[in-house]
Amino acid sequence: MEKDQVLAKVNDICRDVFSDPKLTITAASSARDVASWDSMTNLFLIDALEQQFRLKFKLDEIMNAQNVGELCDIIVERGQI
Amino acid sequence: MISSEDMISSEEIQGNLYGLYEDMAASGLVSSGTAGGCRYIQYAGSAWPNMVYPGGSGARPDIAMLVESVKARQCPRLVLFEEAMVTTELVEEMNGFRFVPAAQWINMTLPLSESAGGYDRGQLECKVVDAGNPAEWKDWSSVAEEVLFKKEKLGADLFKYGCESGLFKLITGYSGDQAVSTTLLYRGRQAGVYMVATLAAFQGKGLGKELMGFTGSVAAAEGYSALVLHSTKAGLRLYESLGYRSKGKLLLYYCMA
Numbered sequence: 001m002e003k004d005q006v007l008a009k010v011n012d013i014c015r016d017v018f019s020d021p022k023l024t025i026t027a028a029s030s031a032r033d034v035a036s037w038d039s040m041t042n043l044f045l046i047d048a049l050e051q052q053f054r055l056k057f058k059l060d061e062i063m064n065a066q067n068v069g070e071l072c073d074i075i076v077e078r079g080q081i
Numbered sequence: 082m083i084s085s086e087d088m089i090s091s092e093e094i095q096g097n098l099y100g101l102y103e104d105m106a107a108s109g110l111v112s113s114g115t116a117g118g119c120r121y122i123q124y125a126g127s128a129w130p131n132m133v134y135p136g137g138s139g140a141r142p143d144i145a146m147l148v149e150s151v152k153a154r155q156c157p158r159l160v161l162f163e164e165a166m167v168t169t170e171l172v173e174e175m176n177g178f179r180f181v182p183a184a185q186w187i188n189m190t191l192p193l194s195e196s197a198g199g200y201d202r203g204q205l206e207c208k209v210v211d212a213g214n215p216a217e218w219k220d221w222s223s224v225a226e227e228v229l230f231k232k233e234k235l236g237a238d239l240f241k242y243g244c245e246s247g248l249f250k251l252i253t254g255y256s257g258d259q260a261v262s263t264t265l266l267y268r269g270r271q272a273g274v275y276m277v278a279t280l281a282a283f284q285g286k287g288l289g290k291e292l293m294g295f296t297g298s299v300a301a302a303e304g305y306s307a308l309v310l311h312s313t314k315a316g317l318r319l320y321e322s323l324g325y326r327s328k329g330k331l332l333l334y335y336c337m338a
Contacts, residue, residue, distance in 0.1 A: 019232040035281070036231050040183050043335040047158070050337070062181055062337075 027069030117147025
């Protein structure tokens, strides 16, 4: 699974979680770039990613991820489509 | 009625929120029950109320049982704990079941006699509205959904029930013809203020203070002498500026088991 493929799917999930159909996410995107991305929606995002890619993030990964690219790296390593 | 802020403990402030959930559960419109020594309330298809919360007994939650309920009965994954419950031992247990801290709600209270000057009409027209009136419900719910629930829909029938039964009053602040801010005044043992929201474009202009002042005046007219609420970190400055005092907190976790 390529990171670009993952990023495209993550973008769709972010549009749904953050209720913004026009949202464009890049690897560098983080909570600072999306108004409705707070601690709560971050967990909804993680939950949605786990279901979509059939993986479990570790607690420290959830707490420490700095941007979408870091989440994508974990998905590329351990996730499934 | 409670007559002094000093008489209102963190347990009572928390109990008021649990009372709101229990009153909603009694409506018959939502699912509710027990999970691991806690209570839960769930309303499929509505952004609120969906929560696991302490039963009020102060008993230590059974995390394994709670998680089993979350999985088997699809209970809500948002779980409230009282600060005193969250011991190192409990945190270790929660970590094993992938409970992630989501937010902190600071218990706050304000004697109405000390509310910052009471209510004076300023930039807003503040009105008690009726969830049974489609236009008024649309105004109130659109602001609350936008600001508090990431645009997820709220179940109109539950709010209609709350208004009709006298459990709460919905209050909308209008700037001209536009609904821009909301509160929900729960008429429980304490007067609880919930669903405090102001549209992003109207924040930082003193409108929140104005609506809170109006909400306090409605509570005072009903004989209450204090308000209670739960503040997020983001709201803390506003409430402190209005004279609210902190009394412990509730810790919100998201169960990712």
